[in-house]
Amino acid sequence: MASRTIPDNVVIFRGIENGILILLDTGFKDYEKLLKEVISRLKKNKKFFSGAKIFIDGMKRPLDEDEIGMARKLISYKCGIEVFPYRISREKEKIEIKPPLIIEKTLRAGQEMNSESDIILFGDVNPGARVFSSGSIFIYGRLRGEAYAGQPDDRKSIIVADGFSPMALSIGSLSLDLESLDESLSKNNFCYATVIGGEIKIFVVQKMKDE
Amino acid sequence: MNESIVVTSGKGGVGKTTVVANVGVALAQLGYSVSLIDADVGLRNLDIVMGLEAKAKRNLIDVTKGLCSIDDALTEDKRLKGKLFLIAASQAHKKEDIDKDSFHKIIAELKERFDYTIIDCPAGIEYGFNVSIKNADRAIVVVNPDVSSVRDVDRVIGIIEKEKMRKIELIINRVNLDLLKKREIISIEDIVDILGVKLIGIIPESYKIIVASNVGKPVLFGKDKELSTIFLNIATRIVGGKVPLTIDGENGQSKSENLWKKVKKTFNRK
Secondary structure, three states: OOOOOOOOOOEEEEEEOOEEEEEEOOOOOOHHHHHHHHHHHHHHOHHHHOOOOEEEEEOOOOOOHHHHHHHHHHHHHHHOOOEEEOOOOOOOOOOOOOOOEEEOOOEOOOOEEEEOOOEEEOOOEOOOOEEEEOOOEEEOOOEOOEEEEOOOOOOOOOEEEEOEOOOEEEEOOEEOOHHHOOHHHHOOOEEEEEEEOOEEEEEEOHHHOOO | OOEEEEEEOOOOOOOHHHHHHHHHHHHHHOOOOEEEEEOOOOOOOHHHHHOOOOOOOOEHHHHHOOOOOHHHHOEEOHHHOOOEEEEEOOOOOOHHHOOHHHHHHHHHHHHHHOOEEEEEOOOOOOHHHHHHHOOOOEEEEEEOOOHHHHHHHHHHHHHHHOOOOOEEEEEEEEEOHHHHHOOOOOOHHHHHHHHOOEEEEEEEOOHHHHHHHHHOOOHHHOOOHHHHHHHHHHHHHHOOOOOOOOEOOEOOOOHHHHHHHHHHHHHHOO
16 A cells, blocks of 8 residues: 655754754644654664654644653654654744843943843933933933943834933944934933934923923 | 041042131031041141141141051130141151051040041042041032033942941032033032932132132131131031032932822823
């Protein structure tokens, strides 16, 4: 009885740090057939796989318990190889949101704050102080020092402060032209900086505007 | 009481030593016992400003090296008998020659004997500064109304804050009232807003203070009532008394009050 050949790339063998990872396309309806393909390839290249630790996971979604159980049983029975479950990181499906860094103090001259997550600062950023974030920066106080959001290059980040007179301000790889900054923004106005049309623009939050 | 206070500024030439001398005299005139320590080893000048140079036979390094006792090094200011004493710095040594354990013991003993022990801190933020701040219960930072002094003091406050001192207070020295009125120098409000520590004194630029330092006679021993009052008020605030601050009608407010007001305003807005 001739078996239907299965498409390419529904079974992928990939070298990983600890050994070899077998990825199965869970979209392919015949799971048993997938496993038969795996077994066939393992047998063909027995020498290559001997000594290596073998792992298994799904391509588009993780394998469930039954699928893993079936794979381990069958492969062990047919090839004498123990296969271990694995979880690949699925960054595209689920973005890990890191909690923001909360700081309750004024940053003084010579001090720096650096974070991969958003930064919320209850205090001022004094002249000579610097804040770096891969995300956005929210300052419940005055920005008089330097603020660098969206580092190295995420232009969706924003910078918010109660009073803008920065010594330097960047969002991603874009820098604010300080000469264009309105001096009246420096006191008593809640402002935010955001990238529009490839440029950093500053907006006053009208609702918070002091009379 | 029985406290050590370090007086510091970051950069030099701001008027720390003059402030230490005059505030020391003011506290003694209010009835407190005061010891002044010049920790600016190598660039000794507190005893000169006090007019006690000739009387200061021994110095701080003599004590730290065990060459004499604290009592031998304590020079009394006889203008305020029993109330005001000074330990001069050494001219012949460097700040790195201050043994930090000995310094610590000296300050501890002085604190027991005197109501207030004031440390005239060397300029900069290196070894001498670090030894001084580690032995202080409180700090008074002295700033001039210029942006580079404010930047330096902000840096210094940032370092001192890590020592978890009981209090950090501010004196703005050498304020030129004309320039202030014309807004040609940074305003008192901006200085306090940036530095965010309690303001306890505003000292005007005055040739009288310069002359007084030169002749070794702190202004409180002179006839100028206005200047004397300024220092007496500072001393009163140091000991916890409440005297409103004014400079030609301008008032200073601490940053924490301002920030809280701002934050409250922000959250109360619809």
